[in-house]
Amino acid sequence: MSEEEEDIYQIEGSGLTSSLLGQCGLGSANDGAVSTSRSDAVTCSPSFGNKKTWLKPVGYFSFWYENNYVLLSVSNRDEYGDLERFSQSNDQANEAFDPSPENFSEADKSADVNGIDTKVHISEKEKELEQSKPTKETQERTVWDNPIEFLMSCIATSVGLGNVWRFPFVAYNNGGGAFLIPYIIVLVVIGKPMYYLETVIGQFSSRNCVKVWSLSPAMKGTGYAQALGASYVLSYYVSIIALCLYYLVMSFFPELPWSVCQPEWDACVPSIDTGSPIANGSRSSAELYFVNVVLQRYDNIDNGIGAPLWDLTVALFVSWLIIFVIVVRGVKSSGKAAYFLAIFPYIVMIILLVRAVTLPGAGDGILFFLTPDWGSIIELRVWYAAVTQVFFSLSVCSGALIMFASYNTFNVNVYRDSMIVTTLDTFTSLISGITIFGILGNLAHQLNVDDITQVIGSGGTALAFISYPDAIAKMPVVPQLFAVLFFLMMAVLGVGSGVALLSTVNTVLMDAFPRVPVKYMSAISCTAGFLVGLVYVTPGGQFILELVDFYGGTFMRLFAAITETIGVFWIYGLENLCLDIEFMLGLKPSIYWRICWAIVTPVIMIAVFMYEIVTTDELTYGGVVYPDAAYIAGNIMQYTGVALVPLFILFGLWKFRTGAFVETVKRAFRAKPSYGPRILTVREEWRQFRRDKKESRKPQRTSWLKHVGLSLVGGYKRS
Known part of the structure; x- marks a missing residue:
């Protein structure tokens, strides 16, 4: 049905x-x-x-x-x-x-x-x-072959490119080692609670990020906003995988192509040279190779973005083909690939970490990374950076976690899995920072530069495709090997996250069009993604990438997170969710989870959201201002996702309208009778469980305020 x-x-x-x-x-x-x-x-x-x-x-x-x-x-x-x-x-x-x-x-x-x-x-x-x-419901909803596949998929999703190139640079820009304090605090009060929440509601209902909103139908726009945000990120994420594959192929050449200068490059310093600091006005061959050869980047996009570059187009096609092969059979195929996607990057990370810490000058780079700037802790921008990094790193509110959990059997211990993944993700970010700054410390040592900031660059893609390749080119022993390992790791990390994002979009489409076989839906989605992705492999593509990331990434995800917590805890009800968890897992959520879910998490996210609205500056790329049309397009993209929430609220009020407005509101936001465990017999047991629990608690619920207080502290007597 x-x-x-x-x-x-x-x-x-x-x-x-x-x-x-x-x-x-x-x-x-x-x-x-x-x-x-x-x-x-x-x-x-x-x-x-x-x-x-x-x-x-x-x-x-x-x-x-x-x-x-x-x-x-x-x-x-x-x-x-x-x-x-x-x-x-x-x-x-x-x-x-x-x-x-x-x-x-x-x-x-x-x-x-x-x-x-x-x-x-x-x-x-x-x-x-x-x-x-078997019912039609259970026949239609496939499940993981074993719970380990779910855990591996979550690791492959959460541990991605953001850990390798984004976290080290964000930490460096926001107090260095001191950034770890706000980051860990935000992880504890926002990251872990949101991660646990999404795995719980996904597994409990066996529904995707849209259909899970049977728990409060008028809030369904939150699910569509998450799916739309996932499609925005996916559109440019695969183009980054394409860059990794391009560099991976180039790494097999006897001489790394970015290690030497080409005759037409003025003021070029070969990356292969050591002991030659880059003078003012000069640029490394690694930077010029990335800008002039790989991207063929325009100085601005006032006159358009140009035509797709053939070599990057091939790399983009191969990237989408890899993702298609992994998702072609749904979780039956992606679950098997998750083992490799989750484990292989850690093998490479350990190899690179060992190599990084043994390089000359690595200690200076690591010390630079970890040295705290305590004064930065009191700055709001640092806490904002911590929140956005947690969202980006853990992939919360992208729809992926709800989707993956929906393929679990009913009693998988998602509490344990959530704690494992969130802790491992933080550990990975820290290891990546030590590795990256160890190698950058060696780069500064090779160039006889005392100030490591001179070799860091601007972070992001520049860190991955300029600073790191520049450092690899200077390695005296088999630099090709370390280049292959690094870019293969980057590609695998990207594919892991790309598979999750595509699966999120696919699941929403499959549930909307259940008669379309998964292989055809995957082919349609990948083809559409490839065609859209062509804009990112043009000479002006990096301008578009920054635009989509800025307007379609963090802002929308943060807004969806706020409406998600409001919909679940303030409308569906904190106590209802806690009873669902108790029925499904046999665990009673502690006061820590209750206080975070109901108060701390939404309040902090609302404050951060308001801070972003007030303080966000006009977007630029490399100091270049975008054309007015680009800003208009970005705002349309951003507020389309945001508008989905109030639009679906209005639609819900119209759909469930009655003569009395109060009754209409109640019916629009009240959970549908169909919400609950997917198997009918289990659903009936759950309904009876909730009726019994609530009946036994009536004597204690003498007022609404007392009910709220008892729900927050878990003070209802066990029954």
Whole structure:
């Protein structure tokens, strides 16, 4: 069944049941019921009063009558029904209905006071049917072959290019070693809680980042914003993989092509030379090779971005082809590739780390990286940098974590996996910083430069494709080997993140178009991604990359994170989520998780978001100002994603409208009856678990404020 077909109306009155029986041709309640099965369940269009209400068959209402099993089709009245009339019981039918105990089997006599379970009862016979024959839901939703594949996929997603080239430069620019303090604090109060949250709701519901918002339908725009943000990042991320593959191929040449100058380059200093510091006005051959040969970069894009470069186009095609091969069978293929994508980079990192720390001058570079500037800790920009780095590094609020967790079986310990990945990610960032600055320290030593800032460059792509290759070219022993290892590692890290981003977009599309086979959807997505990616392999492509990253990356992801926490903890409810976790994992979230989720995490993110709005300067690339059209395009891109949230809220209010505005708001934001575990029998057990828990807590819930306080501290007595 599709998501719309999963909505089961929770009938609250046996009189309505009787009315439906009569109008569906099953006779009145006194005539005796007809036994039927799931496959031929009755579908009808009952009328209430003088109004004919056309209903869409979507769910099943089962009960026993005179020892006969009756399965009645119940309908989604959200789009087709008269809500008020459908929700009312029929008094005449109530009077006609005979709820005497002898009319029901022994197994169901205790269902409720009328002898009928009016809350979507699933009988023992139906449970046997569920267990003996896989449902369409479980057939459609594949799962990982084993939980390790999920863990490896999360590692491959979170440990990416941002750890290698972004973290070291961000740390250097924001206090060096002192940056680790705000970074770790932000990791603890935002990174870990958000990571755990997304894996929990993904696994609990077995739904992607869009459909998971059955927990609060009006907030579905958050999921679409995350998917759109993932597509923005994916569009340029693969072009960076293409650059890595290009440099990887060039690394096999007997002489590294960026290590020597070409005749037409003025004021060029060969990167292969040692002991020759770069004078003012001069540039290294590594920099000129990247700018003039690889990118053929324009000085500005006032007159356009140019045509795609053929060699980078080939590299881009190969990059997309690799990603396609990995995702062509969904998690069945990507899960196997995750072992290599997660483990291989660490092997290379260890090799490069050992080599880096043994190079002459490496100690100076590492000391420069770790030396703290304590005064920077009190600066807001440093805390903003820590938040954005945590989001970028962990891949939270990109939709990928929810998507991966949705393919888990119901009881995988995502708490353990979340703690492993977030801790490992931080460790990887630290190791990458030590390795990078160790090599840059050696570069400064080779050039007889005392100030290491002279060899750092501008960070980002410049660090990966200029500073690092420049340092490798000066290595006395087999520089080609270390170049191959470095760029192969970079390509693998990029592919790991690219697979996650594409899988996120693919899963949303597959759930929207379930009849399209995954291999065809993957082919369509990769083809579209390749065509869009051509703009990044033009001479003006780096300008576009910076523009999309600036407007479509951090800002949108941070906004989606804020609305995600509001939707889950302030609307769906902190206590509801904690009960879901307790039912699924058998763990009661501690006060640390509760306080972070409900207060600390959203408040800090809102503050950081406001800081970004107030302080963000006009975007430039290499000191070059963009044309006005570029800024307009960037703002359209950014606010399209942001606008999805309020637009879906308005749509939800319209869709669930009733006569009373307050009731409309409640219905628009209230969780759908279909939300919960995907397997129907487990869903029924969960509903009963929640009913029992909430019933036992009623005596303690004397006021709304007391309920909030008890939810925050986990103060409800165990029951």
